[in-house]
Ligand SMILES: *[C@@H]1O[C@H](CO)[C@@H](O)[C@H](O)[C@H]1NC(C)=O
């Protein structure tokens with residue numbers, strides 16, 4: 001721990017003398033930011049959703065207006081085992097349960113755990129994605145892809161030595177009939193290119209993209225990857241499976257799993273999200289504070305534009321505003337919703353401390369008014385980012401996913417508002433907070 005901090009300090013100095021845009025980097029990690037809180041609203045404008053403990057990711061499935069999340073369900077477990085944070089002390093045994101898929105009704109703000117069929121865990125949760133099982137019947141059933149950070153089975157065997165990677169993360173595929181109370185495990189998916197999976201962008205039931213947020217799982221080079229923007233070693237992988245069903249929870253790579261590199265040369269490639277069009281793929285560089293707008297096509301993600309933000313950022317989503325008044329296009333609140341950390345600089349010291357306080361913030365990125373020409377958009381300056389929500393950690397600890405659900409202005413006396421659902425990789429509850437748009 002002390003070594004990490006020292007290393008961080010040294011590298012920051014190194015960076016300051018060798019790397020140009022260093023002040024943006026220090027802004028992004030929040031070196032100068034004071035924890036602050038914008039509490040907007042009255043008590044009724046904030047809901048802490050019960051039984052949503054450490055749910056890193058959150059998706060709105062539009063056809064049925066249902067939120068999906070994968071939750072750790074135990075606050076302390078994450079501090080003992082979570083490979084993405086370098087927490088490796090207490091690997092779960094293969095016989096251990098834990099972790100679940102939740103659905104949340106954005107109207108009632110009630111969360112329900114789906115009962116597993118043919119799955120006994122452990123599920124060490126991280127990014128997810130949800131797609132219609134049959135695109136012609138989107139309100140019938142879905143597939144849910146979920147990262148599962150399992151320990152390397154060799155950890156528990158005599159074969160273990162210092163070079164044995166401690167984690168052997170894989171993707172679980174689940175099937176859920178909408179409206180039912182259960183989720184059926186279809187299969188596990190693993191490939192050697194899936195090393196440090198973080199988030200998932202699914203095209204359909206047999207094709208998805210997954211980010212590897214680091215190249216190194218631990219050690220010195222891992223720390224360098226954390227702090228040096230020139231260390232652009234993370235990747236996104238495209239994975240295709242031929243069959244939806246092979247033997248469940250098999251430990252080895254199934255012969256039908258094909259994977260290839262879809263995106264390289266990004267610093268700390270992290271969140272993935274669906275954008276404005278069917279193939280717009282949003283990618284974030286977490287520690288780089290960058291939102292990339294890209295296109296996912298034929299197994300490749302092509303970046304078209306990059307939007308810099310002033311914090312570490314995580315899983316992005318797109319909000320399509322259904323309440324745009326035609327007479328006044330300026331009331332269109334459509335845009336990208338990007339969660340982040342006000343002070344990621346504290347994370348190396350806080351990541352194993354259940355009682356530490358970390359803040360949360362959420363950006364709303366829209367085309368800037370009066371700057372809609374093609375020229376300004378392609379230069380990346382045609383966007384404006386404002387903070388929709390900010391907390392010093394008193395309401396929520398960290399923000400790693402955020403989704404905006406519109407409210408009909410008629411129900412708000414003509415005011416344009418929305419429910420913003422925010423969750424974090426160290427949060428005790430998902431929250432819903434009413435925000436002005
Ligand atoms: C559960 O798995 C068993 C054995 O793999 C299989 O026979 C059974 O059909 C599966 N049940 C469901 C509901 O998928």
Ligand SMILES: *[C@@H]1O[C@H](CO)[C@@H](O)[C@H](O)[C@H]1NC(C)=O
Nearest residue numbers: 203204205206207297298299
């Ligand atoms: C899924 O998407 C991939 C890539 O676009 C495509 O090749 C494949 O045919 C699709 N599969 C289904 C079942 O739609």
Ligand SMILES: *[C@@H]1O[C@H](CO)[C@@H](O)[C@H](O)[C@H]1NC(C)=O
Nearest residue numbers: 371372373374375376377378
């Ligand atoms: C922007 O570009 C598109 C195609 O790239 C073109 O159809 C459109 O006319 C352009 N708009 C402006 C305002 O130049």
